[in-house]
Amino acid sequence: xxSVFGVEYDxxxxxxxxxxxxxxxxxxxxxxxxxAELSSHSAMGVSGPNADLVNFSQYISKNLALYELSxxxxxLSPHAQANFTRGELAxxxxxxxxxxxxxxxxxDTIKNQASLYWLDHLAAMAKVNYGAQGYASSFCLSIMDxxxxxxxxxxxxxxxxxxxxxxLQVRFLIAQPNFIIKAIDKDGVNTLxxxxxxxxx
Amino acid sequence: MIIYPFRKPSSxxxxxxxxxxxxxxxxxxxxxxxxxxxxxHLHGGSILAMSGSNCIAMAxxxxxxxxxxxxxxxxxxxxxxxxxxxxxxxxLEGDVQSLSHEFSVQMENLKLxxxxxxxxxxxxxxxxxxxxxSSYSSQWSKTTSMTPKSASCLMSHLLYQRRxxxxxxxxxVVGLEEIKATCRGQGNDHISNDSNHYNDDDxxxxxxxxxxxxxxxxKPFLCAQDVIGAQSKSHAFVCSGVAKKxxxxxxxxxxxxxxxxxxxxxxxxxxxxxxxxxxxxxxYGAVLYLMEGxxxxxxxxxxxxxD
Numbered sequence: 001x002x003s004v005f006g007v008e009y010d011x012x013x014x015x016x017x018x019x020x021x022x023x024x025x026x027x028x029x030x031x032x033x034x035x036a037e038l039s040s041h042s043a044m045g046v047s048g049p050n051a052d053l054v055n056f057s058q059y060i061s062k063n064l065a066l067y068e069l070s071x072x073x074x075x076l077s078p079h080a081q082a083n084f085t086r087g088e089l090a091x092x093x094x095x096x097x098x099x100x101x102x103x104x105x106x107x108d109t110i111k112n113q114a115s116l117y118w119l120d121h122l123a124a125m126a127k128v129n130y131g132a133q134g135y136a137s138s139f140c141l142s143i144m145d146x147x148x149x150x151x152x153x154x155x156x157x158x159x160x161x162x163x164x165x166x167x168l169q170v171r172f173l174i175a176q177p178n179f180i181i182k183a184i185d186k187d188g189v190n191t192l193x194x195x196x197x198x199x200x201x
Numbered sequence: 202m203i204i205y206p207f208r209k210p211s212s213x214x215x216x217x218x219x220x221x222x223x224x225x226x227x228x229x230x231x232x233x234x235x236x237x238x239x240x241x242h243l244h245g246g247s248i249l250a251m252s253g254s255n256c257i258a259m260a261x262x263x264x265x266x267x268x269x270x271x272x273x274x275x276x277x278x279x280x281x282x283x284x285x286x287x288x289x290x291x292x293l294e295g296d297v298q299s300l301s302h303e304f305s306v307q308m309e310n311l312k313l314x315x316x317x318x319x320x321x322x323x324x325x326x327x328x329x330x331x332x333x334x335s336s337y338s339s340q341w342s343k344t345t346s347m348t349p350k351s352a353s354c355l356m357s358h359l360l361y362q363r364r365x366x367x368x369x370x371x372x373x374v375v376g377l378e379e380i381k382a383t384c385r386g387q388g389n390d391h392i393s394n395d396s397n398h399y400n401d402d403d404x405x406x407x408x409x410x411x412x413x414x415x416x417x418x419x420k421p422f423l424c425a426q427d428v429i430g431a432q433s434k435s436h437a438f439v440c441s442g443v444a445k446k447x448x449x450x451x452x453x454x455x456x457x458x459x460x461x462x463x464x465x466x467x468x469x470x471x472x473x474x475x476x477x478x479x480x481x482x483x484x485y486g487a488v489l490y491l492m493e494g495x496x497x498x499x500x501x502x503x504x505x506x507x508d
Contacts (some may be wrong), residue, residue: 090296118272123299126292
């Protein structure tokens with residue numbers, strides 16, 4: 001039911017997700033932040049049951065922090081973080097799988113390059129220019145196919161994301177009134193906009 | 202474990218059994234939100250490998266999807282061990298990535314073990330100036346590079362290790378086995394790259410003072426495996442993936458023995474693309490790797506339908 005999608009542009013990545021926390025017929029809250037910050041220059045939008053969402057995103061982000069502490073402040077590149085995340089999903093797959101689908105975006109401060117990864121709950125990983133998880137993919141991928149090109153700037157990327165959000169709000173059966181949009185670039189992870197303030201949890 | 206204290210002789214016990222079992226399974230089926238799909242058909246992808254005379258072609262497609270939806274176009278994972286062995290992997294993409302990582306780790310371990318087996322404690326990456334180390338490493342690279350048969354056995358072993366919860370991957374191992382024919386009246390063929398024979402002289406690139414001539418022929422090796430590593434070898438062609446059945450049909454009708462490398466590219470490419478035309482879970486680009494004996498591997502892009 002969650003909509004998570006991301007668009008890469010020249011110099012960064014945008015990750016957007018809805019803010020609904022719901023199960024079955026009940027909505028618990030409409031200001032949940034599903035884009036978890038992993039490190040200073042990466043974040044992942046997670047879709048799935050709230051338990052796995054919170055558990056897995058905290059597990060990954062704390063392990064990345066531990067790596068930094070254990071290795072004299074050495075940070076993992078987004079490529080390494082994505083592969084680490086995939087490895088954790090793969091190990092857990094045959095023990096007790098995390099039912100999370102992820103869009104992981106990061107900015108490599110050494111290579112000055114942004115990257116976006118699509119990760120499945122079955123531990124499949126693909127490096128993509130834009131992507132969506134969940135039902136959002138049925139609505140949004142065609143918009144992104146049409147509008148995305150190499151060398152976008154942040155405004156253009158945000159415009160694509162806004163188009164996708166509008167499409168979901170018009171055509172998607174489940175009402176998702178609030179969306180949170182985050183950008184990851186050389187300055188780190190910034191919240192560009194949100195429908196409802198996630199701090200009021 | 203279901204314990205029944207006593208058996209009711211009436212027919213209602215059968216209904217009780219049935220209801221009990223269904224009741225056990227029902228919550229599990231309900232919790233699985235998605236349909237029960239065959240894991241081998243979830244992400245799509247197909248591979249075809251064919252043999253010619255002294256050459257092998259492996260065609261792979263580029264579709265990575267989630268059921269009917271295409272997510273990304275990127276050629277299938279093909280592991281390159283050296284210029285004479287390739288391993289193509291297709292199946293559940295997460296397991297493909299895990300298995301390719303495991304296989305690469307095994308290859309590195311083997312290299313390290315063979316290098317360290319000579320009693321040198323230095324790591325393989327350190328450049329040692331001692332002549333004995335460098336001669337060992339050059340011996341290693343010439344004589345102990347893995348045969349396709351060994352690579353196939355290693356892959357089979359890795360898959361069977363997970364017999365109870367298998368990797369949903371159906372790999373294809375292809376390669377060229379070097380056969381040196383020493384012509385001295387009799388033709389004594391022996392496979393030159395066995396691991397026991399690292400004391401052999403390499404006759405092929407030294408100028409021979411003897412009156413014997415050595416030709417190197419390359420015998421194609423093709424092996425397809427199932428999810429638990431059952432090897433099925435062929436001298437003609439092997440296929441794997443979602444379009445496997447169509448591929449077998451196309452390849453069977455188009456293949457003939459002793460194809461030259463140019464003909465092989467045409468035949469393999471045409472067979473692959475014809476089968477892909479009819480399969481919706483494969484496509485979105487095709488790449489053909491041509492492995493020629495003594496010449497290396499060439500990558501050829503094929504244009505195909507984007508669906």
